[in-house]
Amino acid sequence: xxxxxxxxxxxxxxxxxxxxxxxxxxxxxxxxxxxxxxxxxxxxxxxxxxxxxxxxxxxxxxxxxxxxxxxxxxxxxxxxxxxxxxxxxxxxxxxxxxxxxxxxxxxxxxxxxxxxxxxxxxxxxxxxxxxxxxxxxxxxxxxxxxxxxxxxxxxxxxxxxxxxxxxxxxxxxxxxxxxxxxxxxxxxxxxxxxxxxxxxxxxxxxxxxxxxxxx
Amino acid sequence: xxxxxxxxxxxxxxxxxxxxxxxxxxxxxxxxxxxxxxxxxxxxxxxxxxxxxxxxxxxxxxxxxxxxxxxxxxxxxxxxxxxxxxxxxxxxxxxxxxxxxxxxxxxxxxxxxxxxxxxxxxxxxxxxxxxxxxxxxxxxxxxxxxxxxxxxxxxxxxxxxxxxxxxxxxxxxxxxxxxxxxxxxxxxxxxxxxxxxxxxxxxxxxxxxxxxxx
Numbered sequence: 208x209x210x211x212x213x214x215x216x217x218x219x220x221x222x223x224x225x226x227x228x229x230x231x232x233x234x235x236x237x238x239x240x241x242x243x244x245x246x247x248x249x250x251x252x253x254x255x256x257x258x259x260x261x262x263x264x265x266x267x268x269x270x271x272x273x274x275x276x277x278x279x280x281x282x283x284x285x286x287x288x289x290x291x292x293x294x295x296x297x298x299x300x301x302x303x304x305x306x307x308x309x310x311x312x313x314x315x316x317x318x319x320x321x322x323x324x325x326x327x328x329x330x331x332x333x334x335x336x337x338x339x340x341x342x343x344x345x346x347x348x349x350x351x352x353x354x355x356x357x358x359x360x361x362x363x364x365x366x367x368x369x370x371x372x373x374x375x376x377x378x379x380x381x382x383x384x385x386x387x388x389x390x391x392x393x394x395x396x397x398x399x400x401x402x403x404x405x406x407x408x409x410x411x412x413x414x415x416x417x418x419x420x421x422x
Numbered sequence: 423x424x425x426x427x428x429x430x431x432x433x434x435x436x437x438x439x440x441x442x443x444x445x446x447x448x449x450x451x452x453x454x455x456x457x458x459x460x461x462x463x464x465x466x467x468x469x470x471x472x473x474x475x476x477x478x479x480x481x482x483x484x485x486x487x488x489x490x491x492x493x494x495x496x497x498x499x500x501x502x503x504x505x506x507x508x509x510x511x512x513x514x515x516x517x518x519x520x521x522x523x524x525x526x527x528x529x530x531x532x533x534x535x536x537x538x539x540x541x542x543x544x545x546x547x548x549x550x551x552x553x554x555x556x557x558x559x560x561x562x563x564x565x566x567x568x569x570x571x572x573x574x575x576x577x578x579x580x581x582x583x584x585x586x587x588x589x590x591x592x593x594x595x596x597x598x599x600x601x602x603x604x605x606x607x608x609x610x611x612x613x614x615x616x617x618x619x620x621x622x623x624x625x626x627x628x629x630x631x632x633x634x635x636x
Contacts, residue, residue: 290445297629303464304571305629308457311445353451353459354574
């Protein structure tokens with residue numbers, strides 16, 4: 208339900224803001240902007256075999272530079288922590304080890320991406336946009352059981368289409384808020400034990416950020 | 423501009439603190455109740471063994487020199503449960519002196535609170551622990567033929583079961599190989615009935631299906 212609801216809210220917001228812009232007097236078009244966001248992330252697909260709890264531990268920093276009206280190029284780096292506790296189950300290692308106890312699953316991802324974004328109403332108070340980012344990511348996956356920390360670290364390729372809305376706090380304000388939804392997948396694969404395996408890691412991120420805009 | 427950068431960096435700092443997910447630390451994970459840790463030697467074929475023998479009492483290792491051997495009803499049921507599991511896997515219980523067992527089983531309960539960290543096999547030399555001479559191999563030492571299980575904290579109370587390869591002792595250069603280890607940890611972290619502990623003995627065997635005479 209959550210998965211459906213949030214994109215719907217986002218689309219509604221975009222529609223409302225586009226309509227509002229039709230009547231609004233034009234403000235300024237920024238030349239660049241910087242955003243710090245809080246990122247809530249939902250593991251989806253195979254990744255949810257490992258952790259299926261919403262991650263509230265995440266954030267990102269992004270810079271975007273307008274190269275022509277509406278079109279911006281930019282960078283973004285972020286982080287997300289995922290954590291889930293599994294009640295008493297058995298972990299089997301390849302070296303003859305087996306442990307029955309609570310499993311604490313923990314994953315950590317740091318993506319670095321560059322992307323292109325299109326802003327529909329750059330001079331508007333509310334400016335919906337779409338974009339696509341590509342890059343690399345560093346990742347750690349851990350199963351913590353007692354004093355055992357069974358983990359894997361890896362680098363992968365990440366791609367993430369995104370849709371969002373930038374709200375200026377005033378027609379000429381340098382500050383604004385950014386909300387966006389981002390689907391991402393990376394090429395990291397993972398296999399510990401039982402069904403906690405995935406070949407393609409995917410997630411859905413919802414970002415709420417504070418923006419600083421330059422004219 | 424500087425003020426704005428300060429503002430952004432403050433927001434970033436607060437956000438970072440807020441968004442760091444936490445998971446339970448080592449102390450809290452170790453305080454968990456009744457955890458079963460086992461490790462077997464992947465190079466040992468357990469089907470080569472047919473018979474076994476088990477110690478006649480349980481060594482209780484306590485702080486200082488209070489260690490002792492006990493055979494109270496709880497210790498008896500612990501030994502009986504291990505025996506029943508071995509028999510269910512097709513091994514025959516034989517007399518140590520007359521039956522020439524292929525496998526030997528040591529059982530200890532550790533209840534120490536004064537030290538929290540130990541190296542692998544630390545309890546082999548402890549007072550009250552059955553030494554290789556008990557199994558007829560005087561002058562031998564216990565030995566892990568594999569990288570020992572990482573069980574380093576014992577102050578929550580632990581049952582330790584060591585399975586010894588007696589059949590091949592003579593070709594192992596004065597070493598009695600420990601081919602399987604089981605640890606039931608958390609005896610002192612809560613209230614446990616004997617039945618709870620016996621259930622965990624069963625789990626130790628259940629998670630090692632390799633132990634089988636067939």
